Amino acid sequence: MMIIEFILLYMFLGLIWLTYIEWYTTTQLKGYYSREWSNKERQFHFGLWPVSFGIWVYTLLKHWIG
Numbered sequence: 001m002m003i004i005e006f007i008l009l010y011m012f013l014g015l016i017w018l019t020y021i022e023w024y025t026t027t028q029l030k031g032y033y034s035r036e037w038s039n040k041e042r043q044f045h046f047g048l049w050p051v052s053f054g055i056w057v058y059t060l061l062k063h064w065i066g
Contacts, residue, residue, distance in 0.1 A: 014049040021045055021052065 022042070025033050045052045 011046075014046045017049040017053055018042060018046045021056070 022037050022045070026036060027034075
């Protein structure tokens with residue numbers, strides 16, 4: 001039962017991250033990054049969200065710290 005709960009939690013967090021990052025990039029950014037997402041991009045950010053989220057956090061901290 002724990003494996004199913006882990007998979008569901010992983011998918012739920014991935015869906016939250018996907019929803020946020022797609023909304024942010026398509027509505028808040030200008031130019032090239034404000035275009036619509038392809039299904040390939042959605043699949044990457046949903047399935048490998050720890051990688052995507054980690055890169056985002058690293059870049060954010062790098063920007064803040066300098």
